[in-house]
Each structure stands twice: as structure tokens, then as C-alpha cells.
Amino acid sequence: MADGIIPTPTPETAPYWAAATAGRLSIQRCLACGRHYFYPRSFCPRCQSADVEWTDVSGRGRLISYIINYRPFPCTHGAAPQVIALVELEEGVRMLTNIVGSPAEPEALPLDAPVSVEFEPRGELKVPVFRLDPVLPLDAVR
Amino acid sequence: MSSMHNGNVAVVGAAETTGLGTLPEMSMIELHAEAARNALADAGLAPSDIDGIATAGPLPMEVSHHLGITPRWLDGTMVGGCSFMLHVRHAAAAIAAGAATTVLITHGESGLSRVGMDRQSGLVTDTASGQFELPYGALMPFANFTVPALRFLHDRGMGRTDLAEVAVAQREWAMLNPRALRRKPVTVGEVLEARPIAYPFTRDMCCVITDGGGALILTTAGRAADLPAAARAVYLLGSGEASEAPIMSQMEDVGSFGAFRRASAEAFATAGVTHADIDHLMCYDAFAHLPLYMLEDLGFVGRGESGAFVASGATRPGGTLPMNTNGGGLSYTHTGMYGMFAIQEAIRQLRGEAPAQVRGARVSFVQGVGMYFGAAGSLIFASEKP
Numbered sequence: 001m002a003d004g005i006i007p008t009p010t011p012e013t014a015p016y017w018a019a020a021t022a023g024r025l026s027i028q029r030c031l032a033c034g035r036h037y038f039y040p041r042s043f044c045p046r047c048q049s050a051d052v053e054w055t056d057v058s059g060r061g062r063l064i065s066y067i068i069n070y071r072p073f074p075c076t077h078g079a080a081p082q083v084i085a086l087v088e089l090e091e092g093v094r095m096l097t098n099i100v101g102s103p104a105e106p107e108a109l110p111l112d113a114p115v116s117v118e119f120e121p122r123g124e125l126k127v128p129v130f131r132l133d134p135v136l137p138l139d140a141v142r
Numbered sequence: 143m144s145s146m147h148n149g150n151v152a153v154v155g156a157a158e159t160t161g162l163g164t165l166p167e168m169s170m171i172e173l174h175a176e177a178a179r180n181a182l183a184d185a186g187l188a189p190s191d192i193d194g195i196a197t198a199g200p201l202p203m204e205v206s207h208h209l210g211i212t213p214r215w216l217d218g219t220m221v222g223g224c225s226f227m228l229h230v231r232h233a234a235a236a237i238a239a240g241a242a243t244t245v246l247i248t249h250g251e252s253g254l255s256r257v258g259m260d261r262q263s264g265l266v267t268d269t270a271s272g273q274f275e276l277p278y279g280a281l282m283p284f285a286n287f288t289v290p291a292l293r294f295l296h297d298r299g300m301g302r303t304d305l306a307e308v309a310v311a312q313r314e315w316a317m318l319n320p321r322a323l324r325r326k327p328v329t330v331g332e333v334l335e336a337r338p339i340a341y342p343f344t345r346d347m348c349c350v351i352t353d354g355g356g357a358l359i360l361t362t363a364g365r366a367a368d369l370p371a372a373a374r375a376v377y378l379l380g381s382g383e384a385s386e387a388p389i390m391s392q393m394e395d396v397g398s399f400g401a402f403r404r405a406s407a408e409a410f411a412t413a414g415v416t417h418a419d420i421d422h423l424m425c426y427d428a429f430a431h432l433p434l435y436m437l438e439d440l441g442f443v444g445r446g447e448s449g450a451f452v453a454s455g456a457t458r459p460g461g462t463l464p465m466n467t468n469g470g471g472l473s474y475t476h477t478g479m480y481g482m483f484a485i486q487e488a489i490r491q492l493r494g495e496a497p498a499q500v501r502g503a504r505v506s507f508v509q510g511v512g513m514y515f516g517a518a519g520s521l522i523f524a525s526e527k528p
Contacts, residue, residue, distance in 0.1 A: 005276040008268035017273075039274050039392070065293035065396055068341035073281045082279050084289055084340075086391055096289070096391040098278050106341060111296050127277045 003074065006123035013040045015054050021126045025059040025117045027093060028052050038093035059117030061089040061130070068104045080104065087115055087130050101131040108132075146231075146238035147412045149377035149527035152366035153230075155185030155359030156376075156489040159250070162475050163323055165353035169258030173250025173355035174205050181357035186370045187244065192359070194242030196233055197249070198225030198479060205248050215242035221385065222512025223426060223479040226358070227519025230485065231381040233360045243361060249482035250355030257353075270389045280390075283428060284340045284348050287514040290396045291431035292342055295449075297397050302342045304449030305430040306333035309346045309472050311458045312427070316469025318459065318498035323350045324473040347430035349471035349480070356482040358489075363527055376492045377527045379505070380413025382406060385517040393515045401518035402439035406509060409520035415505060417442055420522075422491050422506040423463055424484040427470040433457075436509050437465075440520075464500045467491060481510040485521065492525040 009017040016039075019026035029036045032049030036057070043050045066085035081104035088094045099115070102108045114133040119126040144150045157180035159165070159173055168176070174197065182189065194215035195206040202216040215236050219228045226249055233245035252259050265281075266272045280286040295301055310330055316322035328346060336344040366375040382405035386393055394400050410416065423442070425433040434448040442463060443451045451457070457465035468474040468487040475483055488506040490496040504526065510519040 004279060005265065005267060005272075005281070007273040007277050009273070010268055013273055039270055039389070065290050065296075067285065067288050067292070067343070068338075069279060069285045070338050070340060071282070071284070073279045073285065084278055084280050084285055086289060086293070086396065094391050094396075096275050096278055096280055096389070111292065122277060129278075 004122060006125065007127070012042055016040050017125055019054070019056070020119055020128050023119050023126070024056045025128055026054050026056050027091065029055045036091040036093050038095060057089060057091050059089070061087045061115055063099070063109065063111055063113045063115055063132070064088050064094065065111065066099065066109060068106070083109065085130070095128070098129045099132065100129050144238050146234040147378060147380045148414070149379060149524065150363050151234040151237050151360055151378045152363045152375040153358055153378070153489055153523070154361055154366045154369055154371065154375050155181040155187060155357070156486055157181040157184045158356040158483070158486055159354045162321055162354040163352050164254055165252070166255040166257060168252070168353065170250050170252045171200060171204060171208055171258055173252060173353065174200065174248040174357070175208055175250070177250055177355035177357035178205070178209055178246055178248050181246070181359050184371070185359045187359060191244050192246045194233060194236060194245035196229035196245060196247045198229070199249070199251060211246070215245065221517035223428070224481045224510025224512035224517055224519040225479065226481040226485060227508065227510040227521050228383050230358065230360065230378065230521055231383055231519065234378050234381065237360060237362055243365070245360045247358040247360070248355065249357070249477070249479060251477035251479055252353045253476070253478035254351050254353050274391065275389050283514065284343065286390055288340050288343050288429055288431070289390060290393065290515065291429070294397045294431060294435065295342070298446035298449070300446070300449040302334060303330060304434060304453070305342060305347045306330040307449065307453045308427070308430040308433050309333045311452055311455070312466045312470040312472050314458050315467045315498050316473035319469050319474060320497060322469040322474045323352060324469070343429060346472065349428045349476035350473065352475045352477050354475055354477050356486045358485065374493050376489050377524050378521065379415060379524050379528065380409045380411070380522040382408030382412065382520040383518065386515065388513070388516060390515050398439055399435055399515050399518065402436055402509065402511070405518040405520040406440040409507070409522050413522040415522060419505050420463070420507045422467065422488065422500050422503040423465045424488050424506065424508040425465055426480055426484050426510045427466055427472050428476060428480060430472060432511060433465065440507070440509060459498065467496060467498050467500060481512070481519070484508050484510060488521070488523050492523055
């Protein structure tokens, strides 16, 4: 989906997009109440503190919900189905994203599956997308 | 100042556009105008009787000027498809406060033909949605509003069959309604096997897309009693409104919408009625998961019971809680902002004038949703003033 819609950063979101374009997932954390929050803004929406910082996060999370869109946008002829998903990061924030690298079939996309971030070029930016973590064969577990 | 609830404000005019479905010969603003003129005729009122205007989509003055109305009260609240629920609530407050006497609320949308709709075609990429939803292809309603459904179903041990049951129940109502767009009998199996749109949703679990409009006229119960159609007046018992996040990913709980819970609780509290008093229910259904969320979040059933409740036939013709009796957005019509049509059907039922009339319907609950899981509006109407 390198031909997808290109986001336009605003002053508040520019650090998020700059980090993503550099291959890092960076979100904000409130230094007063200690919690991460999303989407970017200049203060903590829970405790209202303006004492907030940008922190690089692991990019690990789990698959919360999804659809398999058989009419993806932009409506390119013959476009492959697209997985549009909610992912919850280990830090507790939820994001909308795409799942890449899995067949666009329900059997391949169990809810609660662990996922990890990667970045897809979009114009001059990169957008965070997620891939299901490889399932270790039983031998490796043993 | 009297209460805005408790039947002090009445709906005295209610009508839809004469045509509904495919209307390429009419622009969006003309759909507003035709619905408004039909509602004025229904009420036996003239444009000069209207001193308040509310609408969503175009600005209020676009509609009032087009109709030759000079309002002293305007409301352009725009929270998507449930805007009209909020307009009813705001109009009732204004009428009770004396800020307006007789309010016209209009909806018109060339949702299918897109005539005179140009303002909505541009992609905005610097808002929260533009930055954190659209880059992932979550642009069209079926690619955004639908995303939480799988979690809702999974956490309750429910599945796609529960979505299909909603579509089937509402098709039974649509089959009784000559104006409904989808009227062909359908089975659960056929709904599940229909063309996939966005898994887990197939075609029949998604709303139709149409052109059309509707309008309402509200005034004081006292003034309603003096109108020729006084016996057809319908009274506002209670109402509520609420909102959550501007982007779906930030809803507090993916499997339950806080705005449904809060708006409906306020509607019940202000109306002074309980679930047992509700004879008829309208649940805004752009997609088949929404009535399931609403049945639970409004408290008509317990958590996880919505699927079995619909499958039992309780919401079908002859059931204990007739729901979406026009066929709903799934089978009747959906111009893009369906809320107006949900209200219209509640008014028809309480007047005893619905194509699929529920016998003895005296109290109706209307639940709206807007901007996907963004906002909610709840209304409780009665056929008699308490």
C-alpha cells in the first residue's frame, strides 16, 4: 500500500512522523501520571499535565480486532484485500494500522496474536504497520 | 420555563422526501426542501410559522434561505448520522426556554447520486482521522465503522451468524414496507454467503446507499393542540446525547460504546420510563453489529445476550421488542446520515401510520450513532402527552 493516503503532520504530530520515518515508533508519555497516551497532543488527556515526553517504544503489541477489506482504498483495479486492524501496544495505547505479511484470511489472523511494528514508505514519510510474530515450532519451544 | 421533556414539546410535522432511493434529478439542497415542504403540509403549517431551523450537512441558513424562512434560532450541530437526534433535543430545549416556538429540522442527502454534494469530496489528511486512520485505508464506512465488531463477537462467544440474524430480522420488516429498497426474503445462510465486503461483513450486513431526505417540525404541546392534526402529535418524553473519540481506535472499550450507555441512560432518566415501558425500538444500523451493541449498551439485554435475543425472533414482526420496523439502514434506506429516517419511523409507528404497524405502539425509543463510534443521541417519544 505504498500508494495509500499520505498523512499531513501538524506541529503536535511532527515528532511522531519524524520518528516513524526514521524507523522508530515514538509516542508520548505523561511524566506526572506516568501513562502513555495516543494520539499526540501537547498535554496528558487524563491528568491534564503539560509535563510530557516523547519515548521510543518496543513496537510490540497484540491484535485486538480487524476487518479484511475486499474493496481497499484507493480503489486500484485488482487490488489485494487489505487487513485494517486495531493493535494494542504493550504500553497500553491502541492504534489503527494494517497487518502485513499474513494471508488476508481469518484463519491466519487469530485475535490476541502478538504483533511487532515495521514501517512502510508513504510519500516522503513512513507509516507504522504491524506483522504477526512468527509462531515458534514446537521443537524450538522444547 | 417548562421542562423540555415530559411531553411539553411535540412533533407536529414529520415527512420524508416523496421519492427515496435513486434520485439523480434532485440536488442535496432540494432533497432538504422537498422533505421540509412535505413536513409543513403534514403539519398544516406555512414557512412563515417556522422561527427555528436545524440541519446537518449544509449550513442552517442554506436551508432556511432556500425555503424562504427567516429564523430567530439556528442549530448546525454536526455529529454525523445522529445529528438529528441532537437537533430534536436542542430544539426541545430552545422551545421550552422560549428561544424558538416552532422548529424545522431537515435532512437531505444525495448519498448515491452525489448531486450537489461536492463539499464532502475532499480528503483531509491533517486531522486525527487524516493522520491515524486514512493512511491505513480506513476511509469508507465499511472499512472503519466495522473494525471493532470482531472483538465484540469474540469476547461474547458470538460469531458472524449473529450479524446475519440481524439482517434477516430486519428484512422481514422490509418485506412489509413497499418503500424499502431491499425486500427479497433472505436466509441466514444466504446472508453469510453473500458477496464479502469487509470480513466479517457481507453485502447484506451493510446498509443500502440511497438518495433521500426527511424533516420534522416541533412546537409546544399547547400549540400542537390547536393544530388541525392535533390527534397525530407525538410527544418527546426524554432525551440524551453523548460523545467519545473522533477516531474509532480511541474508543474507551472496543466492545461497548460509552456514548450509547450515557445518552440512553439520560434519555431513560429524563423520560421517567423503564425498558419495560418501551413498545418499539429504532437502532441506527449502518452495519449489522450496531443493533447488537445498542441492545446491550442500552440495557435491553445483558452482556452477550444480544445475538440470542435477535435470533429468538424477539425483534421481528410479532416479537416482544419490534426493532427497526422500516427495515432499517440495512434494508430500508441509508442516505449517509440515517438518523432522520429512524426518527421518522418512530413517529409513524406512534401515529399508527407505519406500513408495518406495531399494534398498540405507544412509547418508542430511538438510538442514533454518528461519525462511526464518535457520538450518540437517544430520544424517547410517546403517542400521548403524559
